[in-house]
Amino acid sequence: MADRITSWHANPSKPKFTPPPGAVDAHCHVFGPMAEFPFSPKAKYLPEDAGPDMLFALRDHLGFEKNVIVQASCHGTDNSATLHAIAASEGKARGVAVVDPAISEDDLAALHLGGIRGIRFNFLKRLVDDAPKDKFLEVASRLPKGWHVVIYFEADILEELRPFMDAIPVPIVVDHMGRPDVTQGPDGPDMKAFRRFLDSRDDIWFKPTCPDRLDAIKEGGKGDPWDNFAAAVAPLVADYPARCIWGTDWPHPNMQDEIPDDGHLVDMIPRIAPTAELQQALLVDNPHRLYWADLSANSRVTAG
Numbered sequence: 001m002a003d004r005i006t007s008w009h010a011n012p013s014k015p016k017f018t019p020p021p022g023a024v025d026a027h028c029h030v031f032g033p034m035a036e037f038p039f040s041p042k043a044k045y046l047p048e049d050a051g052p053d054m055l056f057a058l059r060d061h062l063g064f065e066k067n068v069i070v071q072a073s074c075h076g077t078d079n080s081a082t083l084h085a086i087a088a089s090e091g092k093a094r095g096v097a098v099v100d101p102a103i104s105e106d107d108l109a110a111l112h113l114g115g116i117r118g119i120r121f122n123f124l125k126r127l128v129d130d131a132p133k134d135k136f137l138e139v140a141s142r143l144p145k146g147w148h149v150v151i152y153f154e155a156d157i158l159e160e161l162r163p164f165m166d167a168i169p170v171p172i173v174v175d176h177m178g179r180p181d182v183t184q185g186p187d188g189p190d191m192k193a194f195r196r197f198l199d200s201r202d203d204i205w206f207k208p209t210c211p212d213r214l215d216a217i218k219e220g221g222k223g224d225p226w227d228n229f230a231a232a233v234a235p236l237v238a239d240y241p242a243r244c245i246w247g248t249d250w251p252h253p254n255m256q257d258e259i260p261d262d263g264h265l266v267d268m269i270p271r272i273a274p275t276a277e278l279q280q281a282l283l284v285d286n287p288h289r290l291y292w293a294d295l296s297a298n299s300r301v302t303a304g
């Protein structure tokens, strides 16, 4: 395995935008620390340590109150580092796990107790060796009450994944909107296909996140301040305000060649969610519905 990589900004700026009280950074990760939580032998990248202390310091610096920690592929299906970070957060973090689809009911219940509220299916070939759809559907059918599935895919396989995603029996949250080509603009084929998908069910959510990835110079985009991203994504947030959640994506796995300034990422929020109502939905109400719902109530998690 190659040298360990650093993909995050050493000194992120203070954002100009102030998130509302209760704001959640609903897409971020932890790496290790490796001495305590070794990376998977199948990991496709080997990062430097980016543990909970660093994540919570960034949370405070950016003006957020809570985190949703998504298990990164470099930790495989061993969720110990994510669970450790959630436990260290004193109730201010919940998580999304990656599991072996053969996981037992008892182990799923233990993840629930540890603050996990969903599982992630990753379809990016550069990150995982295989993504068995039949096994994913089987485990999705026996998740604890109130859980959802997070799916990470690229726009070119959206149609191919439709029969699989249509069969998922719980709410779906799509990472980074399924990585549309934002240089096509708000009415380009990728955004149109994604809107058709959103319109097919009322319980599909999305993350209007990662301008740094989707509008990267190395991908043919404009780079910071990511104007293509703002233009393509703002109409989507305006049209589906009850179905989106936002996150930094810190520590930005694999972005070492174009490391984003987290303060600038936060300053994208008012460009894609320009009103106080949209910001409240995106940053507070929506992530709380998904991750801090009262599951004792007789409720199913649906987008409004």
Ligand SMILES: O=C(O)/C=C(\CC(=O)C(=O)O)C(=O)O
Pocket: 029, 071, 072, 073, 074, 122, 127, 152, 175, 249, 253, 254
């Ligand atoms: O975390 C992200 O949002 C994106 C990633 C990394 C990742 O998903 C993982 O390692 O599991 C990527 O595109 O390299």
